[in-house]
Structure formats: C-alpha cells, structure tokens
C-alpha cells in the first residue's frame with residue numbers, strides 16, 4: 538500500500554459487494570427487502586414469508602410457505618448433543634455466546650459440514666434458523682435450573698420462541714409483536730456482522746464458522762448489543778422527569794445515548810415506528826408503560842436538542858426494540874441473542890448470494906513500525 542493511499546478506518550461509504558437482498562436509503566429513511574418497502578412487510582407478513590423472500594428470492598405462495606414451515610418445524614428440535622452442550626455451559630455467560638457454542642456443536646455433528654453445494658447451504662440455513670429460537674430459549678431456561686421446553690409444531694418461529702422461553706403460550710399480540718421484530722431486523726445490507734460473516738465465508742470455510750463469526754460481531758455494543766445497552770440506559774434514567782438531566786449529563790461527560798445514531802441513516806430509522814407501536818401496545822398489555830414513556834420522552838428531547846439535530850442523530854432500530862423486548866419478558870442480556878434469532882436469516886441469505894462469486898476478502902494495512910530491527914538472542918536482550 539502506498540504512502541499516499543488514504544486510510545478509511547471505518548470503511549464508511551466503501552462498496553464491497555453487490556446485493557439484491559436489501560436496499561437502504563439512509564438520507565430518506567427507507568428500507569426495502571428485495572424491492573418491498575419494509576412498511577408493507579412489517580405488519581402484514583409472517584417471519585417465515587420473509588425467510589422465503591430472502592433465501593429464495595420471492596414472497597411465497599401458500600403452498601411454498603406451508604412447505605417451508607414444515608421444513609422449519611422438522612428442524613426446530615435440538616439434537617441431544619446440542620442440548621447437552623447448552624445445559625453444560627456456565628450459567629453466568631452471555632446468551633449470544635451460548636448460541637455460538639451451540640452453532641459450533643451443530644457443525645461438529647454435521648458429516649457434510651464443509652459442503653458448499655447450494656442445496657446443502659440452503660438446507661443448513663433452514664436448520665440454523667429453525668434451531669436458533671430453541672437454542673436461546675433452552676439456554677435461558679437451563680441457566681435458571683428449569684427444564685427445556687420442546688417446540689410446539691403448531692406455533693411459528695415467533696410464537697414458539699416466546700412459548701419455549703416462558704413455558705406459556707403467548708397472546709396473539711405478543712406473538713405478533715415479536716413476529717414484527719423478527720421481520721424488521723432480519724436483513725440490513727452490509728452491516729458489520731454480515732460483513733464479518735462474508736469475510737469468514739470468503740476463506741472457503743463452512744457456513745457454521747461464518748455464522749459463529751457473525752454472532753461474535755453482532756454482540757458488540759455498536760451493533761446488536763445496543764438493544765441491551767439501550768434498555769440499561771432507560772432503567773438508569775428511571776423516570777420521564779429524569780430524561781432531561783440525563784441527556785445534559787451525557788453530553789457533558791461525552792456518554793453516548795444508546796439506540797441513537799446510525800452509520801447509514803441520517804433520518805429516523807424506518808423500523809422504529811413499528812417497534813414504537815408494539816412497544817406501547819405490549820406495555821399496555823402488561824400494565825406498565827414506564828419504559829416506553831421514558832423512551833418516548835428521550836426521543837422528543839433528542840428531536841429538540843441541537844447537538845442531535847445538527848448531527849442528524851435519530852433513534853435507530855434498537856431504541857424501541859429495548860422496551861418492546863423487555864415487555865415481552867426477554868432478559869436484558871439475551872436481547873442481542875434475540876436479534877440473532879432473526880438476523881441469522883439475513884446472514885445466510887448473504888452467504889448464499891456470495892457463494893457463486895467467492896473471492897477472498899483481504900484488505901491491506903499501512904505498515905508504521907520500524908523499517909528494520911536488529912535481532913538479538915534472548916540472553917542478550919535488555
């Protein structure tokens with residue numbers, strides 16, 4: 538790399554691939570999956586329909602949807618090995634790490650783990666998407682010393698997760714709210730975890746390794762970990778009256794407001810309004826609007842404050858996900874893992890898209906160390 542070449546440390550604006558999966562217009566706050574506006578999909582489709590759209594290129598007919606649901610249902614159970622791995626994990630860890638361990642166990646059990654045939658990749662994508670809610674619910678229960686609940690074949694992806702986590706069938710509102718959440722976070726172009734999955738896959742490794750890499754990446758606070766941090770922030774703020782002093786203090790000590798700002802959106806994230814609506818209605822169902830109201834007040838404050846308006850910092854997808862997932866009973870530390878239950882679909886769709894045009898992703902760094910160094914044996918070093 539020459540001295541003159543400019544370093545783009547965050548790769549902002551760098552185009553690394555073509556995709557037909559999702560399109561983001563960050564200036565105008567628009568998100569489309571394969572051309573469909575997210576507003577048209579969010580509250581009128583099932584998460585399974587979105588899986589079909591992302592993996593197979595089009596919204597399914599009823600019979601295609603039935604077939605996909607039956608394939609998912611047949612893979613939702615965990616194998617005895619994966620169940621045991623989950624049950625033996627420390628109860629103190631992050632749930633998203635438990636999912637990474639479970640994905641690794643799935644890989645080690647798969648005799649065709651390294652196959653890069655498209656049919657096999659599609660099959661594994663379905664297996665992983667089906668198993669993710671079961672894995673997460675299983676870890677959340679076993680760490681509390683509770684029995685693992687097997688999936689209910691009559692429930693879909695969203696309803697099953699809530700059922701397997703809580704041991705009670707969710708209401709229609711709860712299942713619809715989580716279904717909408719899963720749809721909204723399924724795919725988001727070249728986000729960090731998708732990129733990390735693509736980088737890993739580009740070395741011609743197996744699908745599971747790419748998903749394990751993406752899980753590690755999603756966990757970070759600047760990415761999928763932000764929903765948990767946003768909820769902690771809301772709890773820290775505590776009351777609507779404390780929003781203003783909290784924001785002023787945050788600006789003074791340069792503390793970021795979690796769930797605010799985005800690398801691509803310079804407008805309100807188009808997913809926020811759907812999450813805001815469900816955050817309110819599920820809070821009402823549970824009889825406690827406290828955290829929803831704190832979030833609404835915080836958004837109002839950032840809309841009025843010039844620090845945020847000048848920098849065009851608006852709520853991102855995590856902002857209202859936090860009170861919604863909290864009202865649904867998802868533990869705070871499991872919120873990034875709940876994100877992964879959905880995003881595994883986007884990751885695997887990206888890897889399918891990448892497969893026909895595999896090329897090693899390998900950028901460069903500018904060397905800034907000493908030009909030469911004199912080697913000395915260990916007994917002569919000071």
Ligand SMILES: CC(C)(COP(=O)(O)OP(=O)(O)OC[C@H]1O[C@@H](n2cnc3c(N)ncnc32)[C@H](O)[C@@H]1OP(=O)(O)O)[C@@H](O)C(=O)NCCC(=O)NCCS
Nearest residue numbers: 758759760763793794795796797798799800848853854855
């Ligand atoms: C998402 C995020 C990492 C994007 O970062 P980025 O594109 O690299 O933006 P930068 O870090 O360059 O920030 C640009 C400016 O906005 C400020 N800013 C960005 N996000 C902010 C936030 N959440 N709270 C307060 N200030 C913020 C920065 O301090 C910086 O101000 P400056 O110009 O005075 O230095 C960032 O907005 C963030 O940390 N948000 C909170 C975490 C979060 O919600 N992540 C989930 C993303 S979906």
